[in-house]
Amino acid sequence: MKLVCPLCNGLYKIHKTCKVCLEPMEDKGPLVDYYDDYSPYLLDEITNEVDGVDKFKCLHHYQCTKCGFDENYAIDREIF
Ligand SMILES: [Zn+2]
Numbered sequence: 001m002k003l004v005c006p007l008c009n010g011l012y013k014i015h016k017t018c019k020v021c022l023e024p025m026e027d028k029g030p031l032v033d034y035y036d037d038y039s040p041y042l043l044d045e046i047t048n049e050v051d052g053v054d055k056f057k058c059l060h061h062y063q064c065t066k067c068g069f070d071e072n073y074a075i076d077r078e079i080f
């Protein structure tokens with residue numbers, strides 16, 4: 001039993017709506033992808049430290065497909 005991010009593991013998608021133009025936003029992936037390409041597990045731990053997000057959350061970068069507005073969302077990890 002471990003905590004996994006449903007988005008990173010392709011379990012399902014979480015849709016967000018742009019606050020500016022109300023168009024659907026696209027998941028650009030976890031913020032860890034923007035740092036470096038270590039192993040996912042190592043990155044997981046680094047992210048938790050760097051972003052100050054607890055281990056029950058995975059920080060994802062979303063960007064609006066229309067206006068480009070972007071925002072980060074803390075996605076709840078689930079027991080898998
Ligand atoms: Zn994730």
Ligand SMILES: [Zn+2]
Nearest residue numbers: 018021064067
């Ligand atoms: Zn937008």
